[in-house]
Amino acid sequence: MSYVDEVLELVKEKNASEPLFIQAVTEVFESLKPVIEANEALYRREAILERITEPERQIKFRVPWVDDNGQVRVNTGYRVQFNSAIGPYKGGLRLDKSVTLGMLKFLGFEQVFKNALTTLPMGGGKGGCDFDPKGKSDREIMAFCQSFMTELCKHIGADTDVPAGDLGTGGREIGYMFGQYKRLKNVYEGVLTGKGLTFGGSLARTEATGYGLLYFTKEMLACNGIDIAGKTAAVSGSGNVAIYAIQKAEQMGAKVVTCSDRKGWIYDPEGVDYKILKDIKEVKRTSLAEYVNYRPNAKYTAKAEGDNMDHGVWTVKVDLALPCGRENTIDLEDAKNLVANGVTAVAEGANMPTNLEATKYFQENGVLFAPGKASNAGGVATSGLEMSQNSERLSWSFEEVDAKLHDIMVSIFHAADDAAKKYGMEGNYVAGANIAGFEKVVNAMLAQGVC
Ligand code: NDP
Ligand code: 2IT
16 A cells, blocks of 8 residues: 555544544645655655644643623633644634534644645644634623633743634634733733734734635636636635625626525625625624625525535536635535536635535536635735734735735745646646645654654
């Protein structure tokens, strides 16, 4: 058995109860085969694949807090410090009732390669909690965040591990967590990114993942002789990534006709109005069903209770698909629908929103496919720029940060494109991104010896 297959079997055996982690490792390992084969003896002796799939540290802790009725509630918090070969651990905190260690291992593993692609010195990590922020008062959110940080603060620091937002964690939560960190440690440092602008946050961080997704997509299309202007697009999700992806798509002359939340999705033939969406989801924190009250020509379709997929969104005829909700929301049937409707490109705003079968189907049917670890790297890249600003105790203008973000996304596309070409897989940006990220991390690991 080849070294890659051997370690993949080991990972499956060792992490049998963590299907998301296995899925992420499988995707990466499949595309690394040519690189590993070229260095098989060295990588085997150095146990590179065993080391890269084993988090350096995993922290699991109790998070007790008091709700508005005086009832004590208990959640489980985690931080997975996956790999620090190229810099301090860096990655978001997910707050969602579905959070498990396996989910955070998948996200942390992806983050290692994503962060390497940004060209900035950041290792990979991820954390979160099975806390459900839905329907909680501001006071309950604060109580939870303070309790979560009371334990987390023992394990993080501006030069050790720098968490940020992710699904369910936005500016409000980061603010409460930052306040508690400062209070407990008596240090004012850039320990979190995505902070408010008055306390060390960076301009353009809020917009960065969505904007970056479009900068990447535009470059990928342009390098394949396609102009993004005039194209129609389907977006899924309606949170931080989706909102600013829709805004930037509009600025580039593309029209986004769908978006979704957990309960349903909308089709707006005139193009989704991101300002209305922002008001509904970011300010009022309510349901997407509200959208049709402002745009009577739009149509809202409710999902069945407990449906975790975005099937409806992917039945709409579009040129571009931009999944920005969460993992595994495009399956093979969705991929077939999109291809039958003539989709040109799929670019992932979320982490692993396309399952393995669907990804393969897109690639086999000539669809340009951008994997999240490359196309959604704009968020963490701008977090890296926030860290730089915090270190030099300066704030850069929106234009300066946005220009750097743009250049980073273009360079990520070319790193993935070049790596794919180097190994004879031209146009396979999944393989290209995995190889480019892997080579950087592994070179650093080898240079640092057995650790
Ligand atoms: P948010 O919490 O801001 O938004 C998530 C959105 O996805 C919400 O609209 C939510 O619906 C929706 N959603 C959640 N589950 C489903 C589902 N099963 N079907 C359809 N929609 C769903 O998170 P973000 O926008 O920050 O994150 C979205 C994705 O992007 C995640 O995969 C995250 O890991 C990834 N990402 C985020 C980055 C960031 O900087 N924030 C950076 C890079 C990647 P509802 O409104 O009903 O809750
Ligand atoms: O998945 C991601 O890249 C993020 N949630 C952003 C992480 C960060 O540190 O900004």
